[in-house]
Amino acid sequence: MSALSIVEESTPKRIRMANLCVVGSHKVNGVAYLHTELLKTTLFKDFYDFFPAKFINMTNGVTTRRWILGSNPLLASLFTEYLGTDEWALDMSKLLGL
Numbered sequence: 001m002s003a004l005s006i007v008e009e010s011t012p013k014r015i016r017m018a019n020l021c022v023v024g025s026h027k028v029n030g031v032a033y034l035h036t037e038l039l040k041t042t043l044f045k046d047f048y049d050f051f052p053a054k055f056i057n058m059t060n061g062v063t064t065r066r067w068i069l070g071s072n073p074l075l076a077s078l079f080t081e082y083l084g085t086d087e088w089a090l091d092m093s094k095l096l097g098l
Contacts, residue, residue, distance in 0.1 A: 003046040022047045028055050065089055 006023055008014040022028055022044055030036025036057035040048040048055050062070075069076050069089060079095065080086045088094035 004050060018044075019047075022051075022054070025054070029058050030055070031057075031059060033057050033059075064092055 002009065004019065004023075006016050006020045008016050028039060028044065028047075030039045036055060040055050044055070065088075068079070076089070079088050079098070083094060083097055085094070
């Protein structure tokens, strides 16, 4: 149980801010699947064992491809012109050709 404590029992006593965040939060989101698995198996394993339903994985970001196409169509056009194809929009590894 000491691993779950928000107070580090040392001299001087310290607040474990990460533990406080987990205890005080409704959910803990790793964003990417890999990050969520790391949280559950290493960083917050004791918390995961005690509160498994608290840990979720929800990716809610914008992909690089969608960001470039939507926010900077001139740059997207430049990529297509320079690479001679618009395949980069479905396969970002094509940008390595730049």
